[in-house]
Each structure stands twice: as C-alpha cells, then as structure tokens.
Amino acid sequence: xxxxxxxxxxxxFRPFGTTIFAEMTALAQRHRAVNLSQGFPDxxxxxxxxxxxxxxxxxxxxxxxxxxxxxxxxxxxxxxASRVSGINCEPDREVTVTSGCTEAIAATMLGLLNAGDEVxxxxxxxxxxxxxxxxxxxxxxxxxxxxxxxGFGYDSEELREAFNERTRAVLINTPHNPTGAVFSESQLxxxxxxxxxxxxxxxxxxVYERLVYAGNEHRSIATLPGMHxxxxxxxxxxxxxSLTGWKIGWAIAPPDLTAGIRSAHQFLTFAVATPLQxxxxxxxxxxxxxxxxxxxxxxxxxxxxxxALLELGFDLTLPQxxxxxxxxxxxxxxxxxxxxxxxxxxxxxxxxxxxxxxPSAFYSSPxxxxxxxxxxxxxxxxxxxxxxxxLRAALGHA
Numbered sequence: 001x002x003x004x005x006x007x008x009x010x011x012x013f014r015p016f017g018t019t020i021f022a023e024m025t026a027l028a029q030r031h032r033a034v035n036l037s038q039g040f041p042d043x044x045x046x047x048x049x050x051x052x053x054x055x056x057x058x059x060x061x062x063x064x065x066x067x068x069x070x071x072x073x074x075x076x077x078x079x080x081a082s083r084v085s086g087i088n089c090e091p092d093r094e095v096t097v098t099s100g101c102t103e104a105i106a107a108t109m110l111g112l113l114n115a116g117d118e119v120x121x122x123x124x125x126x127x128x129x130x131x132x133x134x135x136x137x138x139x140x141x142x143x144x145x146x147x148x149x150x151g152f153g154y155d156s157e158e159l160r161e162a163f164n165e166r167t168r169a170v171l172i173n174t175p176h177n178p179t180g181a182v183f184s185e186s187q188l189x190x191x192x193x194x195x196x197x198x199x200x201x202x203x204x205x206x207v208y209e210r211l212v213y214a215g216n217e218h219r220s221i222a223t224l225p226g227m228h229x230x231x232x233x234x235x236x237x238x239x240x241x242s243l244t245g246w247k248i249g250w251a252i253a254p255p256d257l258t259a260g261i262r263s264a265h266q267f268l269t270f271a272v273a274t275p276l277q278x279x280x281x282x283x284x285x286x287x288x289x290x291x292x293x294x295x296x297x298x299x300x301x302x303x304x305x306x307x308a309l310l311e312l313g314f315d316l317t318l319p320q321x322x323x324x325x326x327x328x329x330x331x332x333x334x335x336x337x338x339x340x341x342x343x344x345x346x347x348x349x350x351x352x353x354x355x356x357x358x359p360s361a362f363y364s365s366p367x368x369x370x371x372x373x374x375x376x377x378x379x380x381x382x383x384x385x386x387x388x389x390x391l392r393a394a395l396g397h398a
Contacts, residue, residue: 012134020361028355034387036375037355045243046290053279065271069097073277076284085220093255099269100247101236109136111264117168124362142364151317152179169201175208178374180319182216192224202231208322210240216320237280248280301377308388323378340370352394
C-alpha cells in the first residue's frame with residue numbers, strides 16, 4: 001500500500017503560520033479568560049439591520065447577488081460615503097461589495113498589483129496585509145509608526161525614502177489598528193503628494209471610520225485634491241454596526257481601478273450573502289443613532305480600561321480612534337520577570353484570566369513591538385469591569 005508524501009505549505013504562506021488571533025483566542029478559551037485579544041464585540045448588532053435581513057429572507061432574496069453587490073446596498077454605500085467622508089461615487093461603476101474588508105483588501109491587491117510591484121505599508125499592520133501582498137507577489141516597504149508624546153506617528157523622512165520608481169501603491173489604515181492613531185490632514189496631504197509624485201495609488205482601509213473620539217476627526221485621503229482618481233477606499237459594516245460575523249465590506253474606487261478589483265473579486269467570492277446585504281443597506285441608510293450610541297459606549301470602555309492599565313503600571317496614550325489600546329508593558333513585565341509581549345500574553349490568560357494580543361506579530365521586525373501589548377475594549381461594560389478586577393488581582397502587587 002503506497003503512502004502519500006507530505007506536501008509543504010505553499011512558500012508564499014510559510015512565513016505566516018497560524019494567526020496570532022487564533023493562538024490567543026485558544027488560550028483564552030482554555031483558561032476561561034476574559035478575551036480582550038480578538039477585536040469583536042461581545043454584544044449583538046442593531047435590530048434594524050437584523051430585521052431588514054430577515055425580511056429579505058422571507059421575501060425570497062436568497063439567490064446569488066450580482067457580482068458588484070445588490071443595487072440597494074451599492075446605493076446605500078454611495079450615500080454613506082458622501083455623508084460620512086465627502087466621497088462622491090457612482091454606485092454602479094465605483095462600488096463593489098465584498099466578503100468583509102479582508103476580501104476587499106485581497107481583491108484590491110490581486111486585481112491591481114503585478115509581481116515585483118512595491119507597496120508602502122505602515123507598521124504595525126493588520127496581519128492580512130502581508131499575506132495578501134504575498135499572494136499578489138508584491139513587495140512591502142515598511143514605514144514604522146512609533147510612540148510619540150501624543151500617541152503614535154511616523155517619520156516623514158522614512159516615509160519619503162520608502163517611495164521609489166517601483167512603488168505602485170501605499171496602504172493606509174486610518175483610524176489605525178492597532179495604535180488607535182487617526183491620520184491628520186497634514187499627514188494625509190504628505191502621503192497624497194508622494195502618491196502623485198510617484199504615480200502611485202492609495203489603498204485606504206477605513207473600517208474604523210466612525211469609531212473616532214472627541215477632539216479627533218477622520219478624513220479620507222480620497223477627498224484630497226488629485227486623489228479621487230488614484231484612491232481605493234475600503235470599509236465594512238462589521239466595526240460601525242457590531243456585525244463582524246456578517247462579513248459585508250466594500251471597495252470604492254474610480255472605474256479603471258474598480259475593474260481590477262472586480263476582476264479578482266469574481267474569482268474569490270463572486271458575491272456575498274444576499275439577505276445580509278439588505279440588512280446592511282438599512283443600517284447605512286437609517287442607523288446613525290446606533291453609531292452615536294456605540295461611539296459613546298466605546299469612549300466609556302476606553303476610559304475605564306485605559307485608566308486601569310495606567311494604574312497597574314502600563315504606559316499608554318488613549319487612542320484617538322478604533323477600539324484598541326496599545327500599551328507599553330515594560331514596567332509590568334520587569335516586575336513579573338518576563339521579557340517580551342509574547343511572554344506577557346501567554347502569562348496573562350493563565351495567571352490573570354485575561355487575554356490580549358502581542359503586537360510584535362504586526363511588525364516586519366518583531367523587536368519593534370516586543371515592548372507593547374494590545375487590549376480590545378469593544379466589550380460590554382461588565383466585561384471590561386471583570387477584566388480590570390482580574391488584572392488588579394494578578395498585577396496589583398506584581
């Protein structure tokens with residue numbers, strides 16, 4: 001009887017292994033820890049969207065949606081983009097509905113990048129960015145965001161040096177995961193000028209566009225002069241409406257860029273769940289009050305968790321946007337006799353009953369993030385309270 005040889009994972013995926021989210025969530029489950037690692041809410045999304053999705057099911061909207069998305073959702077996305085970000089786009093020619101923003105990222109890179117193209121990427125980065133670039137056989141050029149007095153920022157000279165004659169695109173994420181930074185207008189203008197000078201496109205991941213706190217304002221790079229025709233704006237319903245499991249995202253781009261995105265999208269998923277598209281359309285049209293309530297809640301849990309972490313010896317600046325706190329753990333780990341972010345994040349579930357994410361996984365050079373730890377505060381108030389109580393019990397006298 002012959003035996004089949006063990007075939008290795010394709011080379012393009014070997015550097016990535018299992019995501020850090022899966023490892024930390026598994027640890028959280030094993031130790032029954034409060035899970036502040038993976039960024040999903042522990043509460044449900046609005047009834048407005050659910051009822052619209054249920055009605056779509058009942059009315060027979062259960063077959064394949066058109067490749068670009070249902071007309072009702074594309075029109076709702078165009079209206080949302082205009083109201084929220086000042087982006088004017090044509091629903092039929094410039095909006096594509098995808099399976100979450102993660103697929104929008106993949107379709108954009110596969111549809112618009114060629115082998116050997118270079119893409120400027122800010123780090124720490126969302127982990128799928130590098131994997132999608134690997135699938136497109138494109139090369140990342142990293143610009144590191146580091147802690148400053150006001151939060152996290154990049155060095156302008158380092159950014160300029162990352163652009164060259166091979167640069168095809170720059171990948172922006174604002175509000176930024178995991179630092180919580182909201183790119184300023186002056187930063188966006190600087191990036192836009194480099195895009196125009198090097199004839200590059202801007203791929204702007206704006207999934208946290210509505211999760212911005214008092215004193216800060218989100219702006220899309222696509223609204224700057226000369227950038228509409230060279231920008232791809234990506235977003236989703238998961239963050240703004242606490243429906244991460246629905247996986248309804250979108251890409252907004254001028255027709256020539258949209259053609260590339262759709263050419264990849266048709267062979268990745270072709271279409272996403274039809275009834276859920278109707279649910280998201282209702283939320284984009286009529287769910288503004290839901291967002292206001294959500295942002296107020298996150299402002300509260302952000303303050304609760306941030307103040308407790310400072311009390312326990314972490315060093316941090318409250319994030320300007322998103323729903324993550326990225327804190328320096330140096331003083332805490334020194335008292336515990338630990339060293340890196342990975343050490344701490346493996347210690348916390350077992351000894352404190354709380355799970356977090358080690359952000360070194362989001363850097364090209366892991367040592368850049370080894371002194372940091374990421375906590376998610378997109379949870380019920382009682383969940384944050386329980387996590388704080390557990391951290392105090394474990395670290396209060398560390």
